[in-house]
Amino acid sequence: MSSFAELDPPPRLLMGPGPVGVDPRVLRALSMPMLGQFDPAFTAYMNETMELLRQIYRTKNQWSLLIDGTARAGVEALLVSMISPGDKVLVPIFGRFGHLLTEISARCGAEVIPIEREWGTVFTPDEIEDAIKKHAPRMVAIVHGDTSTTMAQPLADIGAICSARDILLYSDATATLGGIAIETDAWHVDAFSSGLQKCLSGPPGSSPITFNDKVAALINARKHLEAGIKPQGFVDGNGPRIPSNYFDLAMVMDYWGPGRLNHHTEATSMLYAAREAVRIAVAEGDARFVRHRQASDALCAGLQAMGLALFGDLTHKMPNVTGVVIPRGVDADGVRKMMLDDFGIEIGTSFGPLHGKIWRIGTMGYVCRKESVLICLGALEACLRRFGYVAPAGAGVDAALASYSRA
Numbered sequence: 001m002s003s004f005a006e007l008d009p010p011p012r013l014l015m016g017p018g019p020v021g022v023d024p025r026v027l028r029a030l031s032m033p034m035l036g037q038f039d040p041a042f043t044a045y046m047n048e049t050m051e052l053l054r055q056i057y058r059t060k061n062q063w064s065l066l067i068d069g070t071a072r073a074g075v076e077a078l079l080v081s082m083i084s085p086g087d088k089v090l091v092p093i094f095g096r097f098g099h100l101l102t103e104i105s106a107r108c109g110a111e112v113i114p115i116e117r118e119w120g121t122v123f124t125p126d127e128i129e130d131a132i133k134k135h136a137p138r139m140v141a142i143v144h145g146d147t148s149t150t151m152a153q154p155l156a157d158i159g160a161i162c163s164a165r166d167i168l169l170y171s172d173a174t175a176t177l178g179g180i181a182i183e184t185d186a187w188h189v190d191a192f193s194s195g196l197q198k199c200l201s202g203p204p205g206s207s208p209i210t211f212n213d214k215v216a217a218l219i220n221a222r223k224h225l226e227a228g229i230k231p232q233g234f235v236d237g238n239g240p241r242i243p244s245n246y247f248d249l250a251m252v253m254d255y256w257g258p259g260r261l262n263h264h265t266e267a268t269s270m271l272y273a274a275r276e277a278v279r280i281a282v283a284e285g286d287a288r289f290v291r292h293r294q295a296s297d298a299l300c301a302g303l304q305a306m307g308l309a310l311f312g313d314l315t316h317k318m319p320n321v322t323g324v325v326i327p328r329g330v331d332a333d334g335v336r337k338m339m340l341d342d343f344g345i346e347i348g349t350s351f352g353p354l355h356g357k358i359w360r361i362g363t364m365g366y367v368c369r370k371e372s373v374l375i376c377l378g379a380l381e382a383c384l385r386r387f388g389y390v391a392p393a394g395a396g397v398d399a400a401l402a403s404y405s406r407a
């Protein structure tokens, strides 16, 4: 018989692109006692979570709720419920997660129209409008912040263009919710999805989503209830049945709505965690976005003072993740390993065309603090020196401190 030691994860400073360190208040929420899923105390927490999500997404959308699963579950729930087979879906791609949207849309039976931009850039509104004029899609699906490239795509103009033509707009805010102000209603975004493990500083495993009444109506027209829970006299919608049970938002709405028609069993502890993570973010308000911006400015100043180049179009860089060009000749994995082994700091690698070219350093949520930025820069200087890249001694930390004192 094998016996394993009690779990005792090594302490880490998680400064990659997510997951990041979980706020201790969220960890406490995770240890709260179980409640039955229809216990009035629990359904009250569900309703409070909906209200908190409306606040963080800056929306009046009634349908602001959690999908149980990681951020990808929220993406998939919205796409599989919104896209009917044969729908034309325009997907502007500026990084890895745009490719994910094309892949999921195609699995939903969409006629996908991908348009691509070089990684490290974002689309102009005119480029999107031209593609819309050319292809007349029913929906645009676009990532808000593509973690793979560190870029944030401005959405306000794209939202106005889509809404003027009655085209649905879905966006993936996994990397941005809680780190950048998101204006769902003002930007005319019909549906957003996100995750907990980045700027909200919760564990991965719950996906906050929001969608408006227009989306709810089209989804409800596709409602086909499970036989075992169908109320007498219920007539199925005449739209095509949503080809997933777990991610069928028509049934999920019935579960989160006043009818409380059973679907899945809500992931109790993850709901506690999401409620607490979003409650903390909402209470911090705009100061949270300032905190992310200041950390990004300080980190960038420090990296540049060390002679390192930053990746991509910096006017569109997300404040919560920064791409650093790996200096020529430096063993990229060796540096990351030394950061982890000797300093307990995790920084991120990259995918696809950026693999081996940039590291990604996250300053997200609970980890987005002055001391994290300073410790990371000091450690990086030491690791780079060990691998043959000698930055001016102390320059990174000094520049970051100066940036903070200017802020």
Ligand SMILES: Cc1ncc(COP(=O)(O)O)c(C=O)c1O
Pocket: 018, 070, 071, 072, 073, 075, 097, 143, 145, 146, 147, 148, 172, 173, 174, 175, 195, 204
């Ligand atoms: C922008 C974006 N979308 C979707 C995902 C997928 O999230 P998850 O791994 O939580 O399913 C990620 C993960 O990093 C992401 O950064």
